[in-house]
Amino acid sequence: MTQVRPMRADARRNYERLLEVAVEAFAEQGENASLDDIAKRAGVGSGTLYRHFPTRQALLEAAFVDRLEGLAAKADEFAAVLPPGAALTEWLNELCVATIQVRGLKALLGSAVTDGSSATVAACGVTVRGAATRLVDAAKAEGTLRSDIEPIEVLRLAHGLATASELADGQGKEIRRYLSLLTEGLRP
Amino acid sequence: MTQVRPMRADARRNYERLLEVAVEAFAEQGENASLDDIAKRAGVGSGTLYRHFPTRQALLEAAFVDRLEGLAAKADEFAAVLPPGAALTEWLNELCVATIQVRGLKALLGSAVTDGSSATVAACGVTVRGAATRLVDAAKAEGTLRSDIEPIEVLRLAHGLATASELADGQGKEIRRYLSLLTEGLRP
DNA sequence: GACTAAACGGAGACAGTCCCCGCTTACCGT
DNA sequence: ACGGTAAGCGGGGACTGTCTCCGTTTAGTC
Known part of the structure; x- marks a missing residue:
């Protein structure tokens, strides 16, 4: 390797x-x-x-690994001090804010959660997906999250949510509101 | 004019x-x-x-007015045969499917619901926004939709939803599922 | 210090956007 | 019918960006 x-x-x-x-x-x-x-x-x-860096993706990836790892770490921090459901919500908020505010991150996160994403990009998304899985599993166990939802789906929905919020004002002011809509729909 | x-x-x-x-x-x-x-x-x-067509947007717009008007017409068809809440859901489904399947439409719909969208593009989105407003108002009156949500927000959320579904498989198989999540969250 | 393979760098092929301006032509008035 | 004129045409060319190829340089080794 x-x-x-x-x-x-x-x-x-x-x-x-x-x-x-x-x-x-x-x-x-x-x-x-x-x-x-x-x-x-x-x-x-x-x-x-x-x-x-043979492709733009490769460079993007290399440039943002740190930040992605930071996000993953945040997941565990939230998990340590909040009940699982709240931790997930808070983390998703963090994720959406980063998606919108850190220029360039969106494209990367997007392809990291894409169905047929290449092995190269997958390597990068693995950290984030791991973090998501931990939070999602905990929330399911707690009973505050539908059991028929996959971690990666939560990430995709968050990405969609960030997109929606971006359309609204480009600053992410709407994220909390939209997120509460989503968590409402994600209840068992 | x-x-x-x-x-x-x-x-x-x-x-x-x-x-x-x-x-x-x-x-x-x-x-x-x-x-x-x-x-x-x-x-x-x-x-x-x-x-x-001075810009790509202008051409895109001109090329898709027909389809956009078709979508708006669908809204009224649904409204005629379904209760308001269901009509809205069905129409959003239609909208998301079109967003994903009709290549090029996504960019147009996206900028049609953007906060600071130009007057040019706005002209094009007006039909769609009108249709959305009718459905949303009816659903609010019926009591199946939160009253604190704007028609344009529904459109933005639908756009985000389409984005999420696109990440999943690129075919839109997930739309119905995600849409049910959204309507859940949009209940009063 | 000399050898060699790794690494460099920038010229150049290619693709796309968009503007400019000399030429053409459809639409008048007579 | 026919000439004048402004509306409209079109493609050459400037510019920006991507990505490759290959002659030249240089770090590491003996």
Whole structure:
């Protein structure tokens, strides 16, 4: 899985610089930031960028793993201090807010919960799906969540909810309201 | 509002040919079909296309008015034969199915229900919003729908729902299930 | 210090958007 | 019928973005 031979020093340097710049660029220009431009800003040729990250998805993924892991960690924090149902709700809220506010994250989360998502992207979504599964299972056990719903469906619904809220004002002010509608519908 | 002077014969011909081709192209290649290619297929220069339809939105809109009006008409058909609550649900189902299955329609419906949508696009969404308002008001009067929800919010939620279902399988098999979740949450 | 494979980088092919402006033509008035 | 004119045409070309190819550079090794 890991590199047999460690990365050459210049390669590693470029890789990291590219990542730094990508995070910035996606944050300020959204998921469609120009890749050649990112390469230029990082001071490397576009060939180098495409070698390290063959697709936009790959770069997006690499740029946001940290944040995704942060979200997953939040799930356990909520689970530790709230009853399962409330923890799930709070976490979904967090997820939706991030989806809307962190430019570029939406595309990534979207493909992470897509039916036929590629293995590459799946690797990235695994953390988030794990977190969701834990919360969903707990809420089901507690009896505050329908038992006929899958964790990934909850994630998809949250994604849809974020989309709806985005249409409303682009700021996410509606998330809480819409989320309460959803939890209402998700009761057993 | 209408043309002071009627369109010149050649202009009208091109306009209509362009529209025909656009409907086809969007249907088979989605909302991102190449505009220059549409112009070529219609046998006109790209300048002509951009004169008649200054933006992709404008063309999309013109290409789908018929279908949008069809959807609005469906609303009244349902209203005539079903109780308000059921009529709303059925219509939302119809709307979601169309959103997913008719390639290119999603982008249009999306911007038609966006907060800061331009006047151009608004003109197009007006039919759909009218239909939604009638159904929503009736359902509220009947007492099967929360009174604190706006028609446009219902449309946004439906759009989000379609998005969620699209993530699942891309065919819309999940729509009914998700829709029942939503109506559950929308009860008073 | 020399060798080699890994890595670089940027030129260039390609695709898409959109504008500009010289040319054509439909629609008048006579 | 026919000429004048403005509405309309169209495609060349500037620009932006993606992605590949391959000659050149350089880190790591002995």
